[in-house]
Amino acid sequence: MLSRQQDPIVALASAPGRGAVGIVRVSSPQSLEPLVEALCGRALQPRHAHYLPFLSAQGEAIDRGLALYFNAPHSYSGEHVLELQAHGGPVVLQLLLARCLEAAAELDELGRPRLAALRLAEPGEFTRRAFLNGKLDLAQAEAVADLIDASTEAAARSAGRALAGALSVEVGGLRDALIQLRMLVEATLDFPEEEIDFLQAADALGKLQRLLVQLDTLLARSRQGAILREGIKVVLAGQPNVGKSSLLNALAGAELAIVTPIPGTTRDRLSQTIQIEGVPLHISDTAGLRDTEDVVERIGVARSWDAIADADVLLFLHDLTRLADADYQAEDAAIQARLSGVDPARLVQVFNKADSGAAPLQLPEGALSLSAKTGEGLEALRQRLLQQVGWQALPEGQFIARERHVQALQRTRGHVQLALQQAEHAVLDLMAEELRLAHDALGEITGAYTADDLLGEIFSRFCIGK
Numbered sequence: 001m002l003s004r005q006q007d008p009i010v011a012l013a014s015a016p017g018r019g020a021v022g023i024v025r026v027s028s029p030q031s032l033e034p035l036v037e038a039l040c041g042r043a044l045q046p047r048h049a050h051y052l053p054f055l056s057a058q059g060e061a062i063d064r065g066l067a068l069y070f071n072a073p074h075s076y077s078g079e080h081v082l083e084l085q086a087h088g089g090p091v092v093l094q095l096l097l098a099r100c101l102e103a104a105a106e107l108d109e110l111g112r113p114r115l116a117a118l119r120l121a122e123p124g125e126f127t128r129r130a131f132l133n134g135k136l137d138l139a140q141a142e143a144v145a146d147l148i149d150a151s152t153e154a155a156a157r158s159a160g161r162a163l164a165g166a167l168s169v170e171v172g173g174l175r176d177a178l179i180q181l182r183m184l185v186e187a188t189l190d191f192p193e194e195e196i197d198f199l200q201a202a203d204a205l206g207k208l209q210r211l212l213v214q215l216d217t218l219l220a221r222s223r224q225g226a227i228l229r230e231g232i233k234v235v236l237a238g239q240p241n242v243g244k245s246s247l248l249n250a251l252a253g254a255e256l257a258i259v260t261p262i263p264g265t266t267r268d269r270l271s272q273t274i275q276i277e278g279v280p281l282h283i284s285d286t287a288g289l290r291d292t293e294d295v296v297e298r299i300g301v302a303r304s305w306d307a308i309a310d311a312d313v314l315l316f317l318h319d320l321t322r323l324a325d326a327d328y329q330a331e332d333a334a335i336q337a338r339l340s341g342v343d344p345a346r347l348v349q350v351f352n353k354a355d356s357g358a359a360p361l362q363l364p365e366g367a368l369s370l371s372a373k374t375g376e377g378l379e380a381l382r383q384r385l386l387q388q389v390g391w392q393a394l395p396e397g398q399f400i401a402r403e404r405h406v407q408a409l410q411r412t413r414g415h416v417q418l419a420l421q422q423a424e425h426a427v428l429d430l431m432a433e434e435l436r437l438a439h440d441a442l443g444e445i446t447g448a449y450t451a452d453d454l455l456g457e458i459f460s461r462f463c464i465g466k
């Protein structure tokens with residue numbers, strides 16, 4: 001793994017103002033001993049906790065806390081790391097941070113700064129260094145961010161699995177199988193007259209087929225992991241007064257949205273994340289769809305249409321008590337015409353107010369009937385939402401994955417498939433090329449082959465101090 005000469009960096013490694021304990025963390029390719037001397041007034045034994053005062057330039061205690069020193073490469077970042085674990089107040093932590101920068105600039109007896117070029121860390125820079133120093137691969141580094149951002153317990157657990165290397169281990173197994181095949185094919189290319197025998201003797205076709213099966217299994221697990229990470233965008237839409245806000249409240253189990261008998265109550269989009277079996281659902285309640293002269297409501301309705309376009313799943317609500325009403329039907333016809341642009345696979349028709357005793361009705365295929373008021377039919381709706389996005393809780397446990405991983409796996413699979421076709425026709429040089437491309441695509445997941453701008457994009461989404 002390439003390792004570059006880097007400036008030393010410092011940051012708060014906890015959200016300021018919230019923690020009871022806050023950490024100021026310094027990471028540096030050069031030794032931090034001169035800085036430790038200034039801040040702690042003594043040397044520290046690596047990997048031991050020392051309780052001591054953190055010293056200002058005047059030698060006063062800014063705080064008393066635990067200091068930890070990690071010698072490179074035995075640290076989180078793989079560099080020399082100093083942690084000052086202090087009381088978590090925002091002001092005291094900012095003082096400590098400023099003191100680190102000040103102490104780094106202080107000159108020693110020879111007129112050199114204690115730690116030249118110490119600067120504040122960029123988002124994700126500690127973890128980026130851990131990656132560059134081979135402490136984590138890219139999939140694990142991404143799992144760090146996903147663990148922090150996890151919005152449900154299931155998402156956190158599966159990020160924990162990915163951080164421990166579950167995805168990386170699977171990818172590594174596939175990579176080893178690919179390498180074996182590549183070696184075999186490359187060797188065979190050197191003896192052209194025996195190509196076919198070679199392939200048969202080594203069962204190349206069988207190996208490729210098994211590789212495809214393994215890729216499919218991993219793809220399935222990664223897709224589930226991506227659902228856990230990203231969650232699902234569910235939008236509640238429909239005419240005014242059909243019960244969209246009531247359904248949001250029922251799903252969330254809280255009175256989030258205002259509900260009244262007055263049509264046009266909701267005028268703006270209101271979103272809430274809930275979970276079903278650990279899957280995060282980002283649910284949006286929207287303004288009822290209708291033509292209106294009210295300027296504010298018009299903007300709200302335009303936002304409803306934006307939300308509809310953006311939904312993974314659109315729950316389109318109908319009011320069972322008004323189905324026979326001529327105005328309602330006319331409005332509905334106009335809306336349904338406009339909805340015809342929505343992918344039917346994303347659309348679920350929901351007939352609300354089933355408790356009202358309204359005339360029983362022949363529901364359209366795939367539609368649900370329920371009552372936001374009594375909760376009847378809600379469980380069926382929950383199951384339908386999971387089914388709609390292809391969620392299955394897998395017995396072996398999914399690990400958090402990103403769309404990026406799913407796409408890299410799909411590309412790998414495509415190349416293995418083509419390699420198999422070439423193998424069937426015994427076109428070995430093309431087969432070798434497809435295997436090489438498959439190998440490259442797989443390598444993108446763990447960061448073996450990753451462009452710098454992708455790394456920049458991945459790490460910039462971390463918080464500062466991570």
Ligand SMILES: Nc1nc2c(c(=O)[nH]1)N(C=O)[C@@H](CNc1ccc(C(=O)N[C@@H](CCC(=O)O)C(=O)O)cc1)CN2
Nearest residue numbers: 013023025068070073074075076077078083135144466
């Ligand atoms: N105080 C503190 N807690 C923390 C972190 C931290 O940086 N500081 N972490 C920040 O994310 C996480 C833990 N991550 C860490 C990862 C590796 C090493 C480390 O010292 N690794 C050495 C030694 C490993 C060993 O003893 O087995 C190494 O890799 O060589 C430390 C923390 C969560 N808790």
Ligand SMILES: Nc1nc2c(ncn2[C@@H]2O[C@H](COP(=O)(O)OP(=O)(O)OP(=O)(O)O)[C@@H](O)[C@H]2O)c(=O)[nH]1
Nearest residue numbers: 240241242243244245246264265266288353372373
């Ligand atoms: N009987 C019955 N009434 C319901 C049900 N769901 C909602 N209502 C009533 O229908 C009326 C409108 O409910 P809302 O949830 O505000 O409807 P909405 O679709 O959000 O309406 P707008 O915000 O105006 O678009 C309220 O009086 C609710 O109490 C239900 O399942 N059964």
Ligand SMILES: [Mg+2]
Nearest residue numbers: 244245265266
């Ligand atoms: Mg409403």
